[in-house]
Amino acid sequence: EAGVAQSPRYKIIEKRQSVAFWCNPISGHATLYWYQQILGQGPKLLIQFQNNGVVDDSQLPKDRFSAERLKGVDSTLKIQPAKLEDSAVYLCASSLDRSPADTQYFGPGTRLTVL
């Protein structure tokens, strides 16, 4: 079974530029998550999708971050404009459904450096 795919793996941009990350979840997984992991910290949930609808985006900085999941499969996360404090690893995860007992499978992440 293929895992969660993410691209690009690394991205370096200057502050005020925009950037987009792509995620392809495990086939058949209805729930998709985007996490931000700052160096030395645990992942923090940014947004959660159930199929193509948003379930939770309470911690998403909506003035600069946006995300979509078209057709309930792939997802993109965008930052515009980027700030220095956005430097982090952006992890995508997917699970079969929304039950707490469903395992969340993580992708390898995209490491973003904002200069």
Next chain:
Amino acid sequence: QKEVEQDPGPLSVPEGAIVSLNCTYSNSAFQYFMWYRQYSRKGPELLMYTYSSGNKEDGRFTAQVDKSSKYISLFIRDSQPSDSATYLCAMTGPTDKLIFGTGTRLQVFP
């Protein structure tokens, strides 16, 4: 106060040692407790999963949950250099929103 507290380490042990990793939490609504392992430049992978209180064993790994003390532990027996990674505790309550600890970096030297 953070919802989940975890000592960041690093923890350095010799091969074959017993490792104890711990987390405390403040939210009594948490019911599901996980341990994820994260190798450098990789995403976290689920290692152990426990519902409510009690112990769970899987090979060299044992997870313990003490809900009365709001304290969870992961024990690794006969630790190997390949166990060198960051170990993240995570927990959730009635919803599937995971709250992670900061992670403990473990290094097992030969």
